[in-house]
Amino acid sequence: MDELELIERLHGVFGRGGPRVLRAMGDDAAVVRAGRYAITSVDTMVDGVHFRSELMTGREIGHRALAAALSDLAAMAVSPGEAYLALGVPAAHAADLVLDLAAGAQELATAHGVSVAGGDVTRAPVLTVSFTVVGWAPDAGAILGRDGARVGDRVCATGALGGAGAGLAVLEGRAGADLPADVRRALHARFARPQPRFAAARALAEHGAHAMIDLSDGLASDAAHLARRSGVRIELSLDALPLAAGVAEVAAELTVDPRVFAATAGEDYELCACLPAAGGAPTARVGDTELTWIGAVVEGEPGVSFPGCAEALSGYQHRF
């Protein structure tokens, strides 16, 4: 299949987009009816750096790359609109893999009302999947940044942590061989098919969240980004972290404290938000997921600390 034929086939997978899309592929650029504010993020995944194509299906690769990009829009509490795909494909990769990748992205796009409205395909030495995603908001006040956390806020996380890191360990055969099949499958899915938390993000914003970030690098790093951007100190409780099922067993096999694993393994694409302590607190469920209170915003040098757990975290290294 030559490149022009591949592009035609990709047009077929992605379709013409939703009613907002006036022109999708086939022109020099896509044309979309805009909202009042555009919220845009770029996320790139490179084979051998962010995933290993020999361990994942094309559908998983496409889903995961788009999910990671969309998660940034969820973290701003805005509605997703369009995605644009820059795809680098080595000659060795079959067109089937590329079309599966597109199908996996399109499935997730459909689930969230996102139109994959354009992009490009180039040759590249390794499979490279870069999504630019655009969300829309009717007013600037509805957009949640990282910079609004205030002393006295409570800090929460959605879902469960450590599942993606444990799923990767299972996928790579480093741990989890003795786990029940359903737990292994769930961990695999946590790594390969993360779910951007749009519903939870909307609920948290409606409950008056001051600041939010999505957990891509891991809670310890990401909460620190939020804390520095807000100019506050965040104290988190390692014991309070919600662990995904199977994380304790996988971390034990890897001889890591499971709480530290959950705080640092990254790629869960859950949300961490700061809410006023006095406001109407969200219930234990927000949107389609659980919510756990994990800490508080305090006075002090901007950054994150885990009071009483310095020893547990002493081996922690910042992941890039």
Place this chain on the structure above:
Amino acid sequence: MDELELIERLHGVFGRGGPRVLRAMGDDAAVVRAGRYAITSVDTMVDGVHFRSELMTGREIGHRALAAALSDLAAMAVSPGEAYLALGVPAAHAADLVLDLAAGAQELATAHGVSVAGGDVTRAPVLTVSFTVVGWAPDAGAILGRDGARVGDRVCATGALGGAGAGLAVLEGRAGADLPADVRRALHARFARPQPRFAAARALAEHGAHAMIDLSDGLASDAAHLARRSGVRIELSLDALPLAAGVAEVAAELTVDPRVFAATAGEDYELCACLPAAGGAPTARVGDTELTWIGAVVEGEPGVSFPGCAEALSGYQHRF
């Protein structure tokens, strides 16, 4: 320099953006005040595929990658707004090259009022520069597609053709050693620092252009894209093509018909537009460049032909 420090330095190069930009880097996503319609294109350049980093400065690489992306917006006759950079960097590349690349892109962005408002940096096996660019239009009727060409239209090209291909041959030492230094420099610039033709595009749109495309693959391929999308036949005159200074000499050295070289070498990022024959014709200058009439839209099977020149083009291969 570690990756977080590099990202900080990139923030410094790109700055906070223009008045339209509410949040640039430092959050999960950029926030921009939107126009009524968003026009978006993605263009990726991979070291060893689209350029050779050992033959270009970082500034040239950054300029060229952004120019190629912006050229797609010019082809739609819309005003550019923001650019988002997905950068893949091998460990072997010094941070200096990346910062030079950013500076080259920023210079071009400044010249066109574009804000580089976000992006990401990842490790990659080769230098990979992908720009997503967004333009804004107040009404959909002002956006020029590829699909509006009509039988009877005249076809024009901006600027001069073949210069980028000749510049690449000079850069790679394949030709042009005996050309005057100023001609060599001009050809080098045509390859390394193409100029998106926003001013010409606006002028052509104001003169009632029905369809437009930018010349990235080369006139023969790109005019064929436009013709097929419009469902018309385009007849072009090889003899009418405006050749950049030095193209005749370089093509002769490469034993290619200079007219064929100009029609197929690509990467000139000039515009090809179809205008009503009866309308007020633009003068020989549009915006900041020359305009040359090179053909007509006729009845027939959708595609491009060069009447009387089948032999000259018989060796022509489609470049991807």
